[in-house]
Amino acid sequence: xxxxxxxxxxPETRQLAVLKNGHIEWLGRPEFHDSRLGGAKSAPTFWYHxxxxxxxxxxxxxxxxVQLEEVMIASAxxxxxxxxxxxx
Numbered sequence: 001x002x003x004x005x006x007x008x009x010x011p012e013t014r015q016l017a018v019l020k021n022g023h024i025e026w027l028g029r030p031e032f033h034d035s036r037l038g039g040a041k042s043a044p045t046f047w048y049h050x051x052x053x054x055x056x057x058x059x060x061x062x063x064x065x066v067q068l069e070e071v072m073i074a075s076a077x078x079x080x081x082x083x084x085x086x087x088x
Contacts, residue, residue, distance in 0.1 A: 001063070004073075004083040006033075007051040014048045054084060063088050 017026050024030075024044055035043040049057075055066040063086035070080035 001086045001088070002083055004081060005047075005049050005054075007054060007068075007082055008048045010048060010050045010052070012053050013050045013057060015046065016048065017044060017046045019046075051082070058084060058086050 015027060016031055017024050019025075031045040032041040033043050033045050034040050051068070055068065058066045065087040067085050068082050069085050071083050072080050
C-alpha cells in the first residue's frame with residue numbers, strides 16, 4: 001500500500017474529531033482544510049498525523065514493512081513529498 005497524508009513534526013499523532021451517529025464531534029477547536037471538490041476550508045480535519053509515529057501506527061494495523069519514502073508526485077513540485085509505503 002502507498003498513501004500520503006499531511007505529516008506534522010509533532011511528538012505523536014493527535015485526533016481532532018470523531019464521527020458519532022453521522023455527526024462530527026470536535027475534540028477541540030474545529031479545523032478544516034481545502035478540498036478540490038468542496039473548495040477552500042470545506043473538509044473537516046480529523047487527525048494531525050505525526051512524522052514520528054506514522055510508521056509504528058501503520059505496523060500496528062497489521063503491516064510488516066513500513067517506510068517513509070520521498071517521491072515526486074508532480075513535475076511542478078519544488079521538493080519531493082513523503083509517502084508511506086507499507087507491505088502486508
